Amino acid sequence: MTQPAGVDGDRELTVDQLAAVVGVTVRNVRAYAARGLLPPPRLVGRTGFYGREHVARLRLVREMLAEGYSLNMIERTLTAAPEAAGSATLALHRALLAPWLPPEPEETTAAELAARAGVPEDDRLVDGLVALGLVERLDDGRLRVMDPALLTAGLQVVELGVPPAALIEAQLTVAEHVREIAQTYVRMFVETGWQTLREGGATPEQLERAQTTVARLQPAAAQALLAVFRREMAAAVEVAVDEELRKLGEG
Template sequence: MSAVPAKNSRHRPARPSADGSEMTVEELSARTGVSVRNIRAYQTAGLMPPPRLQGRLGLYDPEHQGKLELIRDLRQQGFRLDAIKGMLEKTPEGAWSEYSLISELFSTTFFTVEAPKRKAINEMAANWDTKATSEQKERLARNGLYRPVGEDEVEMLSPALERIGIQLAELNVPLDTVLDLQDELIKHTRAIAKAYVEQLFLELLKAITGSQPASGDKAASASKIAPDPNVVGAMKGLFERLRPLAIGSVSAAFPVVLQQEFDRAIQKQQKKRG
């Protein structure tokens, strides 16, 4: 992937820190828990600005650290790199102290209604009186609803979905069919969620943070700059109101669309028989 053009000021090489708090990539990795390999991969993908070069040595500042911590948190919460890049590109200049709150507002507990649950993969497959194949395990690992926590254990981010799967198993629906349906569900609901995040949540968030004065001292701390409490309150209040609207809109539309698709399928079958 090519580097992000220099005209985007968020990706220009960082200026030296006024308080001398610059660090090497190894030090940045130690502070954030992100591997050196991933830090460089994020730079290549255009998620982070390049370091300031001092000879052949790359030096990173607190702004790099804050952005990397945000990327790390969003990755841990299941966001894909392309979605994170879209969020970062929409961030107004000077609003990083407020936008660091995205990692809190989009935490795994903000939108979800159930606590995650750990379970062995083979125990999940036992509902079909079988053992999970390596391919089935791989499908669970990459769909975003099951976070691997061990060699044969996952953290289910939606225990309710597993309970639905168990009921489908009792109806003798094959495991692979359930996984196919689950993949389709995740694919389309992720597209809906991405649209809500980019077209509604981030746009309203930008309206709030964009009206705030930019911080003139980006190197005030080697960690995150304390955000304006008024901005924090406004953001939380806004998202508390939007959360049920976003989730409720999907619940409201799906039964209507399901009925329409069922009717179309029945009519199609009748035409074939006629």
């Protein structure tokens, strides 16, 4: 089998040919495959053969690495992508998903976590964070913090004197409401911008427009949500303060 001239040709490639076409080492190809970044090849005996979808994924991995993405972030970006997706589909998938991914996960221990919160070490605290999806338990007993920024915000609330258990319970309720808000924005986009994309046949210009829309949707949606939250928080605080002051007056 000779190496095809076109990267996206229909010919199947051996692992050596795949590495040569994309411009990476065979060792890297095998390492990426071991992490699940590439779908399994078609096996003929002990030889694996790779197609266009493997070339597309490998090129995307190389590009994201060159832009400074970690392998963990790339893995999270590609997890939900169709295995047989071509270059254009993967590029769109990345553009639509990447802006919404949380920061890089961090690893810690239950003791370190308790020390940061200023509370005694307690398995129930970790269990609550696991229930939130904020923390994962690792096989070696350590913890992986899935969203360090959210954890930092929570610890700041704990420093104000709010018990961790109360914060976790409140956050479970908040997460449920935010999930509904996110679904509302996604439905809005699918029923408007995405519908236009489907009807237009997904031309390169429309794909680029969709990517731009999603990139602008994140800050716009966050700003709108924050504005509503501030308004509702002010109203709720006013009612609560008036009620508590009334109780003090009656006492």
